[in-house]
Amino acid sequence: MTPRADSTAELLAWLQALTRPTALVELAAFAACLVLAWTVVRLLRGKEPRPGSVWFGEGIVDGVLFPLLALALATVVRWIFVAHVPQVPQAVFKLVVPVLLSLALIRLTVRVLHKTYPDSNVMRVVERSVSWIAWIAVVLWLTGVLPLLLKELDDIKWKLGGTTLSLRNMLEGAVASVVVLVLALWLSSAIEARLLKGSGVHLGMRKMAANALRALLLFVGLMFALSAAGIDLTALGVLGGALGVGIGFGLQKLAANYVSGFVILAERSMRIGDMVKVDNFEGRITDISTRYTVIRALNGREAIVPNEMMITQRVENSSLADTKVALNTVVQVAYGTDLETLMPRLATTVKQVARVLAEPGPSVVLSNFAADGLELTIGFWVADPENGQGNVRGDVNLAILRVLNSAGVEIPFPQRVVRQA
Numbered sequence: 001m002t003p004r005a006d007s008t009a010e011l012l013a014w015l016q017a018l019t020r021p022t023a024l025v026e027l028a029a030f031a032a033c034l035v036l037a038w039t040v041v042r043l044l045r046g047k048e049p050r051p052g053s054v055w056f057g058e059g060i061v062d063g064v065l066f067p068l069l070a071l072a073l074a075t076v077v078r079w080i081f082v083a084h085v086p087q088v089p090q091a092v093f094k095l096v097v098p099v100l101l102s103l104a105l106i107r108l109t110v111r112v113l114h115k116t117y118p119d120s121n122v123m124r125v126v127e128r129s130v131s132w133i134a135w136i137a138v139v140l141w142l143t144g145v146l147p148l149l150l151k152e153l154d155d156i157k158w159k160l161g162g163t164t165l166s167l168r169n170m171l172e173g174a175v176a177s178v179v180v181l182v183l184a185l186w187l188s189s190a191i192e193a194r195l196l197k198g199s200g201v202h203l204g205m206r207k208m209a210a211n212a213l214r215a216l217l218l219f220v221g222l223m224f225a226l227s228a229a230g231i232d233l234t235a236l237g238v239l240g241g242a243l244g245v246g247i248g249f250g251l252q253k254l255a256a257n258y259v260s261g262f263v264i265l266a267e268r269s270m271r272i273g274d275m276v277k278v279d280n281f282e283g284r285i286t287d288i289s290t291r292y293t294v295i296r297a298l299n300g301r302e303a304i305v306p307n308e309m310m311i312t313q314r315v316e317n318s319s320l321a322d323t324k325v326a327l328n329t330v331v332q333v334a335y336g337t338d339l340e341t342l343m344p345r346l347a348t349t350v351k352q353v354a355r356v357l358a359e360p361g362p363s364v365v366l367s368n369f370a371a372d373g374l375e376l377t378i379g380f381w382v383a384d385p386e387n388g389q390g391n392v393r394g395d396v397n398l399a400i401l402r403v404l405n406s407a408g409v410e411i412p413f414p415q416r417v418v419r420q421a
Helices: 003-019 022-045 065-084 092-116 122-142 144-157 167-198 203-228 235-251 252-267 306-313 339-353 392-405
Strands: 156-159 162-164 273-276 281-288 294-295 302-306 325-333 363-369 374-382
Touching: 003 363, 022 065, 022 374, 065 092, 065 203, 144 162, 144 167, 144 306, 162 167, 162 363, 203 252, 235 374, 252 294, 252 302, 281 302, 302 306, 302 392, 325 363, 325 392, 339 363, 339 374, 339 392
Parallel strands: none
Antiparallel strands: 156 162, 273 281, 281 294, 294 302, 325 374, 363 374
């Protein structure tokens, strides 16, 4: 009998077993597995939902833990039926075990990619592709076509250097690559989240460690995937040399940005949260990645600055040694004003404005003898420039205006004398 006839006979026998009353026993056992898996996951998750969790998902059944636990329970029950109840044919469990395995793989891929790259359209295409491939593989397995297809793919071979590869090896390597890389992304994301939550080490150093760890895990995962595909890793020496030449010429800017990113994080010359000004753009650093730095201005605009620019150009950092920033405002009063009484009163009033620091305290100096009046410069310090500078300067100006009005001090305006000849 040919392999195709064997597969057809096996499929017909399985369909016939599904119609027997013993299938109800398997179905009841499988339902008990699902209920038990749901209960365990519900107890582990607790009453509060965990949005974004890879294990639990948004609910209970859409995470990775539920299909994995159901798969483990179904495998145990199937083994019990085979060992102790041989009169019950394996009909339902032959269907549900590969379905649960595919569901666990899909849930793992979708959850990890969605958490790592939440706004990537490419990752959505990868998620849908993995789902389709997994479900098609289940259908081919149940119908008995998958072994025949794998045998045909194994006969399609070609030679690559000293290595003979088949189409089956390439497909299995692609599947292994997806699984290994997803696991590497999952592990790196979990470690990165744990590192960024810590408080014992500087945030920049934790960010650098997280980026380096992710790159290392992805590299190791890629090596495992290539080995699973049957590719001789020693043959990658030529590829590595070509890649080095490419980096030296076409990718030197990209490599410079990556190296600059690690230098910035290691030197701590710029940290997340610092107020900086680079290339006439001023704002607060919100993120430092391995390739670029994100600077958010006070008006909400964000600039993505290549890390090489942060190294090679002049960068004004208002928060490197001290987060305090000095601000000032200017006002004119009329000639003849009693400055010895007014200036201490202005300093005391400005000190009472919210966000103005008491130490170092505000200062009031006579800065200029202007054409229309005496020019006073009021200087003060704030410790949170990321919350805005115009708003605190406005509060200071209002406080000064109230003092001048209450003291009856005139704010002069330009006056011109016209003489008629």
